[in-house]
Amino acid sequence: MAVLVPTHASADRGAGLQRRLASLVARPRFWALVVGVGLAIPVLGQVRRPPAAALPVLGTLPDFRLVDQDGHPFGAAELRGYVWVAGFIFTRCPTICPAITARMAKIQHRAGGIEEGFRLVSFSVDPTYDTPARLAAYAREHKASPRMWKMLTGPLDLVKGTVEDGLKIAMGTPAGEQDFASLFHGTHLVLVDSELRVRGYYDSAAADVEDRLLQDATMLINRGR
Numbered sequence: 001m002a003v004l005v006p007t008h009a010s011a012d013r014g015a016g017l018q019r020r021l022a023s024l025v026a027r028p029r030f031w032a033l034v035v036g037v038g039l040a041i042p043v044l045g046q047v048r049r050p051p052a053a054a055l056p057v058l059g060t061l062p063d064f065r066l067v068d069q070d071g072h073p074f075g076a077a078e079l080r081g082y083v084w085v086a087g088f089i090f091t092r093c094p095t096i097c098p099a100i101t102a103r104m105a106k107i108q109h110r111a112g113g114i115e116e117g118f119r120l121v122s123f124s125v126d127p128t129y130d131t132p133a134r135l136a137a138y139a140r141e142h143k144a145s146p147r148m149w150k151m152l153t154g155p156l157d158l159v160k161g162t163v164e165d166g167l168k169i170a171m172g173t174p175a176g177e178q179d180f181a182s183l184f185h186g187t188h189l190v191l192v193d194s195e196l197r198v199r200g201y202y203d204s205a206a207a208d209v210e211d212r213l214l215q216d217a218t219m220l221i222n223r224g225r
Contacts, residue, residue: 055191055199055200055216055219055220056199056200057197057198057199058168058197058198058199058200058201059166059168059197059198060195060196060197060198061076061162061166061167061192061196061197061198062076062161062162062165062166063075063076063077064076064158064161064162064166065077065154065158066123066152066153066154066158066159066162067132067152067153067154068132068135068150068151068152069132069135069136069138069139069144069150069151070132070136070146071132074150074152075152076196079119079121079192079196080194080195080196081117081194082117082118082119082194083114083117083118083119083191083192083193083194083217083220083221084118084119084120084121084191084192085104085107085119085120085121085189085190085191085192085213085217086121086122086123086167086169086189086190086192087100087101087103087104087120087121087122087123087189087190087204088100088122088123088125088163088169088171088185088186088187089101089122089123089124089125089151089185090124090125090126090129090130090183090185091124091126091129091130091134091135091137091138092126092129093126093183096187099204099205100187100189100204101122101138101142102142103189103204103209103210104120104122104142104149104189105142105143105144106210107120107210107213107214108120108144108145108148108149110210110214111148111214111217113218114214114217114218114221115148117194117221118148118217118221119148119149119150120144120148120149120150121149121150121151121152122144122149122150122151122152123152123159123162123163123167124151124152124153124159125159125163125171125172125183125185126174126183127153127154127155127156127159128156128174129174130153131153132153135151135152135153136151138151139151156173156174159171160173163185167190167192167198168198169185169186169188169190170184170185170186171184171185171186172184172185187203187204187205188201188202188203188204189201189202189204189209189213190202191213191216191217191220193220194220194221194224199216199220200213200216
C-alpha cells in the first residue's frame with residue numbers, strides 16, 4: 001500500500017497557516033468579535049421570534065365580596081391589580097377536588113418569579129359546609145401561602161353569582177350538609193387579569209396546565225394587563 005508523504009511545499013503551507021492563525025488568536029479584536037457574535041445570536045433569535053398572541057377578553061367579573069379562610073372580607077377590590085387563577089373545590093370532596101388543589105399548589109410553588117403581581121383563589125362550591133375554619137384547615141393541609149392563595153366562602157347566592165355569572169363555571173345548589181349529589185362543579189382553572197377580565201380557561205387535568213397558565217399569567221403581568 002502506498003504511503004503519502006507530505007512534501008516540503010505542503011509542510012511550509014501548513015506552518016504558514018498555523019502562524020497566521022496564532023497571530024489572529026493573539027489579537028484582542030478577534031476575541032471581541034467572537035464575544036460579540038455570541039451575544040448577538042440570542043438577541044437575533046428574540047427579534048426573529050414572533051411575539052406571543054394577545055389573550056382574548058372572554059368576559060368581565062362583576063364586583064363581588066366573599067370571606068376568606070381567615071374570616072376576612074375578600075373580593076374584587078382586593079384582587080384588582082393582580083393577575084390571578086381561580087379554581088373550584090369543596091373540602092369534603094374525595095375525588096377531583098384534591099387533584100385540582102394539587103394543581104393549584106404546583107402553580108403556587110412555581111410562581112415565585114411573579115408573586116408580586118400574581119394570586120390564586122379557590123372558591124368553595126359548598127359554602128354552607130365550608131366555613132372559614134374548615135377552609136383554613138384545608139389551606140394548611142395543602143400548604144397554601146396566606147399571602148398568595150385565598151380560599152373563599154360566603155352566602156350561597158353570592159358564591160353562585162360569582163362562580164356562574166362572573167367566571168362562567170357551572171356549580172350545583174346543595175340543599176343540605178348530606179346532599180352530595182348536587183355538589184358538582186366545573187373543573188377548569190380560570191385566568192383573570194388585573195382588571196377582572198377573564199382571559200382563559202384551562203383543563204385542570206391537562207399535563208401541561210401549569211406551564212401554559214404560568215406562561216400566560218407572566219405575559220399579562222409583563223404587559224401590564
